Amino acid sequence: MSKIEDVKAKVEIGKSKLVPGLVQEALDEGNKPEDILQAMVDSMSVVGEKFSAGEIFVPEMLIAAKAMSKGVDVLRPLLAGDGASSLGTCVIGTVAGDLHDIGKNLVAMMIESAGFTVVDLGVDVPADKFVAAIKENENVTLVACSGLLTTTMPALKEAVATIKASGLNVKVIVGGAPVTPEYAAEIGADAYAPDAGSAAVKAKEIVA
Amino acid sequence: MLTKRQNLMETIKGGKPDRFVKQYEYMNFIMEAPMGAMVGPGQTIVNDWGITFTWPEGQLGGFPVHDDEHKVLKDITEWRKFVKAPSAIYPEERWAAAIEHANSIDRNEEFVTCFVAPGIFEMTHHLMSMEDALMALYEEPEDMHDLIDYLVEYELAYAKQIVDHLHPDCIFHHDDWGSQRSSFVSPEMFEEFFLPAYKKIYGFYKANGVELIVHHSDSYAANLVPFMIEMGIDIWQGVMTTNNVPELIKKYGGQISFMGDIDSGVVDFPGWTPEIIFEKTKEACESCGKLYFIPGASHGLNFGCFPGVYESNDEAIDKMSKEMF
Numbered sequence: 001m002s003k004i005e006d007v008k009a010k011v012e013i014g015k016s017k018l019v020p021g022l023v024q025e026a027l028d029e030g031n032k033p034e035d036i037l038q039a040m041v042d043s044m045s046v047v048g049e050k051f052s053a054g055e056i057f058v059p060e061m062l063i064a065a066k067a068m069s070k071g072v073d074v075l076r077p078l079l080a081g082d083g084a085s086s087l088g089t090c091v092i093g094t095v096a097g098d099l100h101d102i103g104k105n106l107v108a109m110m111i112e113s114a115g116f117t118v119v120d121l122g123v124d125v126p127a128d129k130f131v132a133a134i135k136e137n138e139n140v141t142l143v144a145c146s147g148l149l150t151t152t153m154p155a156l157k158e159a160v161a162t163i164k165a166s167g168l169n170v171k172v173i174v175g176g177a178p179v180t181p182e183y184a185a186e187i188g189a190d191a192y193a194p195d196a197g198s199a200a201v202k203a204k205e206i207v208a
Numbered sequence: 209m210l211t212k213r214q215n216l217m218e219t220i221k222g223g224k225p226d227r228f229v230k231q232y233e234y235m236n237f238i239m240e241a242p243m244g245a246m247v248g249p250g251q252t253i254v255n256d257w258g259i260t261f262t263w264p265e266g267q268l269g270g271f272p273v274h275d276d277e278h279k280v281l282k283d284i285t286e287w288r289k290f291v292k293a294p295s296a297i298y299p300e301e302r303w304a305a306a307i308e309h310a311n312s313i314d315r316n317e318e319f320v321t322c323f324v325a326p327g328i329f330e331m332t333h334h335l336m337s338m339e340d341a342l343m344a345l346y347e348e349p350e351d352m353h354d355l356i357d358y359l360v361e362y363e364l365a366y367a368k369q370i371v372d373h374l375h376p377d378c379i380f381h382h383d384d385w386g387s388q389r390s391s392f393v394s395p396e397m398f399e400e401f402f403l404p405a406y407k408k409i410y411g412f413y414k415a416n417g418v419e420l421i422v423h424h425s426d427s428y429a430a431n432l433v434p435f436m437i438e439m440g441i442d443i444w445q446g447v448m449t450t451n452n453v454p455e456l457i458k459k460y461g462g463q464i465s466f467m468g469d470i471d472s473g474v475v476d477f478p479g480w481t482p483e484i485i486f487e488k489t490k491e492a493c494e495s496c497g498k499l500y501f502i503p504g505a506s507h508g509l510n511f512g513c514f515p516g517v518y519e520s521n522d523e524a525i526d527k528m529s530k531e532m533f
Contacts, residue, residue, distance in 0.1 A: 054390055057393050058393070059346055062339055099271040102338045152267070178473040
């Protein structure tokens with residue numbers, strides 16, 4: 001197994017203590033930082049697919065993301081510019097009135113692993129704060145809004161409407177327990193994802 | 209006509225119920241029993257474990273606060289330093305109203321029921337955030353085992369107080385083990401960390417006169433049902449439609465019963481109507497059948513979030529009883 005394949009395999013099983021050393025070894029072997037990064041992004045795609053398929057669970061996804069993050073720390077000084085990806089920046093948050101953060105955090109993690117720069121606004125985010133964040137951050141291509149309560153679905157609708165009405169050129173993806181693909185379409189979102197793994201896949205699709 | 213209790217027992221034992229069990233009707237909750245502070249609408253509180261909870265006005269529930277300032281446990285390896293269980297012993301006068309309520313219940317009619325929350329899994333993530341708690345299961349398993357043992361000791365101390373004072377027939381115990389699509393942890397991890405904990409807790413109750421263990425997890429958890437059976441759960445309340453409840457009944461009926469199959473999110477929302485509730489109730493009753501199944505919303509207590517929802521659900525179940533029995 002080549003070092004780069006080893007990095008890929010160890011990220012997938014979340015070996016965060018081993019990955020930084022393996023990334024360094026892969027660099028020492030002459031692999032380009034961009035190729036090593038891509039290998040880790042690919043592993044996280046596999047992790048996302050396995051999560052969506054119910055083959056792995058949240059802890060496995062968390063430790064894989066942590067392992068990738070440790071590997072990226074080694075690569076960051078070597079990557080061009082600030083290491084930001086061509087996929088752009090994703091602004092993410094849970095909508096106003098809603099304090100659920102677990103699902104949103106998982107989506108943020110998977111979207112970051114897919115190659116976006118993530119700006120996490122946290123929970124209870126008013127609609128205009130999403131718009132302000134799009135304006136304040138560079139190259140925002142995507143906004144991800146989460147709503148976990150039937151009572152905050154109107155806030156989700158308002159968030160999407162406010163972002164769209166701003167005229168800013170961004171795609172909007174939504175999700176959360178009570179959200180359905182039909183509801184997402186009805187409120188004007190560009191995409192819906194049922195879980196963190198498929199959110200990363202959809203995110204890449206809609207900004208492509 | 210069978211009493212509520214008899215009808216429940218016929219349902220879960222595979223006998224001859226004379227109607228559907230109507231949601232929580234068989235449980236008479238002794239909510240006067242002393243327990244730790246719980247957050248109410250519009251409040252922010254710090255509970256007896258030092259966990260800060262906040263409940264935004266107009267929303268449906270409280271949340272633990274896990275920023276750096278508020279997280280009780282920032283490093284699992286230091287749990288002994290930061291996690292301090294409160295006393296499980298309450299002054300006798302705090303039990304008086306609960307004892308009076310329990311004594312007033314006809315136990316042939318209903319189950320004297322104590323409510324216990326949060327559960328062991330929930331406590332781990334309330335103390336340290338979901339992400340940290342789940343990663344710690346991988347990264348520091350020994351400390352997590354020790355922390356869970358410590359939480360179980362507290363639960364058992366409280367369980368002894370409940371049993372001594374109220375002699376409950378039923379325990380309604382919360383611990384959410386999944387999202388609507390999957391369990392939070394794999395079955396293997398659940399078996400290692402949480403099955404032994406609950407075998408001790410539910411085993412204690414069963415050994416001390418509790419006839420019925422009803423466990424609330426409004427989630428997917430079909431992959432955990434064998435463990436639920438092993439730990440002594442009689443009824444899994446909160447089972448969501450994502451679990452394929454008819455299939456679970458076919459597979460496990462007789463060993464455990466299922467209460468729910470009506471997702472609260474689709475019936476208990478601002479725009480609810482009796483028609484929506486009846487449609488979902490009818491679907492649940494017809495697909496799950498009369499045995500090992502109790503129709504009801506997945507919500508974890510005997511009320512709805514919006515006025516009229518719970519009562520409308522009761523009416524829908526009455527209609528289905530007339531149709532199917």
